[in-house]
Amino acid sequence: MAQQARAIKTRRAILESAATVFAERGYERTTIGEILVRAGVTKGALYFHFASKEDLALGVLDAQMLDEPLTPQSIKLQELADQAFLLAHRLQRDPLVRASVALALDSGATGVDRAAPFKAWIDQVSEILTVAKARGEILVHVDVSDTAELFSGAYAGIQTMSQILRDRNDLTHRVSVLLRYLLPSICTPALLTSLDMTEGRARQLAEEYDASLRRREEF
DSSP, X not given: OHHHHHHHHXXXXXHHHHHHHHXXXXXXXXXXXXXXXHHTOOHHHHHHHOSSHHHHHHHXXXXXXXXXXXXXXXXXXXXXXXXXXXXXXXXXXXXXXXXXXXXXXXXXXXXXXXXXXXXXXXXXXXXXXXXXXXXXXXXXXXXXXXXXHHHHHHHHHHHXXXXXXXXXXXXXXXXXXXXXXXXGGTBOHHHHTTOOOSHHHHHXXXXXXXXXXXXXXXX
């Protein structure tokens, strides 16, 4: 068990180091040697976890996705709001997640599937919306695919604007605004008042998420 914990920490250290170097030098100019020096690991340790620089980049890109499922909610659309709030929190606090977003926007990262995190996010939103529609939470005219792409694109835009204007310090507020304007256009009126799209909900989720991380580290 201790060996497994060390392996997880080593993998995380390599990813964080790769993300830092990618952010400083750009993907194309980064070398494996630079990542090794920054991470303080052997070449064997790095290649145990990642087969190539491209594989490392994909690992950094994957950091945007939650590594554990959200708590199921009685109203499926609440899970969409919760997912949006948690990503905002991770973008504010986790350097690896911020680096993942930066890499996804790095036009010089040729040979890397930078579309993967966008597709994964759209797929997750689509899955939530599909279940929500089956439960009658969404208005009958709403197109799930179009809505998933709209929501994902809008989120990408507001987080980028928040980064440029306020170093993401106001991102939770911007996400709350996005939810309060978008969800009423798709949610059935009877359920709308039951959705919590407030910054208070965001703080609660952030505290629970951070506590979960601390428990994993102690374990």
